[in-house]
Amino acid sequence: MNRGLKPSGADALRSPESRHIKQGTPILAVEWTSLPQNFRRIGLSEHSIIQKRGKPLDSLLEGPIYVSTLDLLFVTDIPYGRICSIDSNANWTLVTEYDGEPNGLVWNHITKNIIIIADFKQGILELDPTSRELQIIASRYQGERLKRPNDLVITADGVIYFTDQGMTGLQDPTGRVFRGGFIRRT
Template structure:
């Protein structure tokens, strides 16, 4: 297994010396609630998640401040696509369109067209069979419009009852990062949306665990570990292929995606330091 050092660049989320101030009381209360429940009360300048590339634009979410940023990949310049009273986490592109699908931790799946002058959030689902969601986290979409999303809330080994939901059936298999189990799982998807014979595809080590996943055109999987500061690259059969170190970013890298020319650049970032 080879080892690769990655290069980094600074992403200016706030001006030098400026602290991000929520625009309203709702945003302030939202930030306090997020840091209390997710980071044991530690203050955060930002907590970057989500990852989707549309053309030369990378979209990121900032969970505690309810923001979605648009980053121009060639110049590293960013703009604020939208800020709202919510906790956006996972992002996915809906088919071939520029429309984004958002997994909001405040119990909802939303859609957004960031290219219009005044972007508006459109609810897709906030209940499943009448039951409220726990707290959606990540999601993926297929070209025919199917949406799969994880609904983990604050589950873990002490409460192993998170779920994966499928809105329209598509695809043949699904990989799910099980961060608290320090592994990720593989499960076949059947035409009716059911799953059988779910298995542990790979296991890791250290505190934390695998978080973001990305596949390349050859079917290889890139898995970013939330505390090790590295990405494990594995063949589609699970055998190790390479290890990408992100030591210049440090630990806390939780997401990644392919972007750039011909989708040959692997983009990753440190969630609370605005660095990628």
């Protein structure tokens, strides 16, 4: 059922920065870099207390995105509220650390200067990787807090879709997918 969403199909999710691998092409994965020791955190965080029943937790890297215009790879560290960048020489930089649990990332290919974050704790955020300014752009829907956003995508024409599953599963099938507003060049 199409509820007025357009465009549809695979074309709706392709961004100008997307790259496609031919079907059936094997991918040879090799370790390129790992979290430097001075970035590593092992301990308790709000995330480890809730998600791991109080057990100490190492850094947990997630949500990688490559931004070709900056020639940087960005990753999240969920339990410690950090976003790091990695340059082409595998040098790591802490971009931001905040009271959150960042998970999914997407580069805003419309404005070409903002990373959108699906944060398990705070909602949907914007991060300017140059100024390192961070702001919440959505934390509620119809007056209720979001369950806990996980991943997101921006379509070629600037529509944001994000998953908001929280702690749902077979025991609580109330996870949902949101279609956010349009992002336009300013």
